[in-house]
Amino acid sequence: MAFPERFSNLPDYAFPRLRKLLDAHPPGGAPIAMTIGEPRHAMPDFVGPILAANLSGFAVYPPNDGTPELLAAIAGWIARRYGVAVAEDRLMVLNGTREGLFNACIALCPEQKNGQKPVVLMPNPFYQVYAVAALTVGADPVYVPATAANGFLPDYGSLPRDVLDRVAVAYICSPANPQGAVASKEYLADLLVLAEKHDFKVLADECYSEIWRETPPSGLLQVAAQQGADPERAVVFHSLSKRSNLPGLRSGFVAAGPQSMLRIRQLRAFAGAPLPLPLQRVAEACWQDEAHVTASRAQYQQKFRDADQIFAGVQGYQAPEGGFFLWLPVEDGEAAALKLWRETGVRVLPGGYLSRDAGGQTGVANPGKGYIRVALVAAQEETQRGLTLLRDCIYG
Structure with missing residues (x-):
């Protein structure tokens, strides 16, 4: 066999x-x-009451991309946290960000890049879904060291030009898992410039963004908006697992440019597993509460x-x-x-x-x-x- x-x-x-x-x-x-x-x-004390009040939602198929109320709550949180207005049609609710980090690569990575096998970049060490996503789309995963010598953030710009010209997707995680390094605004701005120069997308895993010592980490959406970058360059992932102590809720979201989101949503329509409606109601409350x-x-x-x-x-x-x-x-x-x-x-x-x-x-x-x-x-x-x-x- x-x-x-x-x-x-x-x-x-x-x-x-x-x-x-x-x-x-x-x-x-x-x-x-x-x-x-x-x-x-x-976990937040409002989770149980909201879940109980919405149990009937388990009897219906949930909205594939997210309820309008949940998408509005997410857009509101992005505006408060990063000062960026993101239209709700540029957002999609995820059944855990691991699903999103995997499926976005499938939806967005082309079969060829400049007539060659594409490359997917990722920091090394890394969240393991990055590698399996690269292998799934038939790309060459390139593991770029994130060590003490470079502040535990990968130096993608140091790669040879022939490699960079094959890059279709580059993953970045900030704050980094496992090292806890935070990408500065300058680092993210340089990465977006590199993505524009070599025509690739940056998939930013920001699941730890709300756990920080002294200063809230910058986000890729924020930096992209400030420098007027092509919105199709930035695909950003957030989660309630760490932020709200709800890993079992399996709730997160992806934000992307309009053309990228069309493709991500299309793949979800055919092969995704949307978040059950009662859990979307809980997630809505979580994104609206900071206490x-x-x-x-x-x-x-x-x-x-x-x-x-x-x-x-x-x-x-x-x-x-x-x-x-x-x-x-x-x-x-x-x-x-x-x-x-x-x-x-x-x-x-x-x-x-x-x-x-x-x-x-x-x-x-x-x-x-x-x-x-x-x-x-x-x-x-x-x-x-x-x-x-x-x-x-x-x-x-």
Whole structure:
């Protein structure tokens, strides 16, 4: 029986791979989970009442692109957050942004670019859906190192011109998963200029945009509007998973230029899974409320301060600008994760599981191999205890 070969080189996904590494060994203490980016702060208190009031909505097919009320709430949030007016026909509700990041590449990446196989750029380390999207459309994924040397943001402009001329799509994540780096307005402006010069689209994953230490991160829509960029260059993704502590709601949105959105919506009409109507009503309320976001962000900011204190003096420690992960340097990520589990019960993710060995493309081997990713999602006291155990075990 024949199966497609385009996915044959995919490694195991990060978390099954982690279970293979750790689960054969007993934990060295009461387990503390610091692996997955699953927020555990309280979800908004209005979720239950709204859901209960709209249960009858499960009896009907939901609007494919989003209810008018939800699209208006999203447009209103974009205007308040970024000062940009986005028409509702340039928005589409997503059943989780992973769906959108995958399907937008399918909808927008051409079969050829300048008569050649297209290229999809992505930072390395990266959210794994970027790579599988590139393989699905038959493009060459190019993994561009995002390391301490370049501020943990990929330098796409340094790639050879023959590569850039084949680029159809470039993914960017800010605040970055896993490193927490934030792309400045200048970085995003330069990326849009590069996209115009070499005729490609930027798919900006901004799912962590509302979790920051000191200053709200700039957004690609904001920068594109300020410099008068072609709106078709920017395709932007946001989520309620991190912002509103609702990963199980599976609700996000994509914003794009009118021609891009026509193609994204068309693909959704044929093959998408729209968000159930009661969940759209909940999402509408979430985008209209900032109080719960502010309260949750304050908890993360306190955990950032705790981490700074716990890791003070640890060589190579860098406090993240945004997101809720620590990206901690170690000699070997797998060895450190296994040692930590066996000796303390603290469970973290080896950085190499989020990146690829792309030495043949960039001259840089797996840039995540010497790191572990630590999620600061648990309650403050548990997070403090886990970080202290980690410090004493790995850096003591």
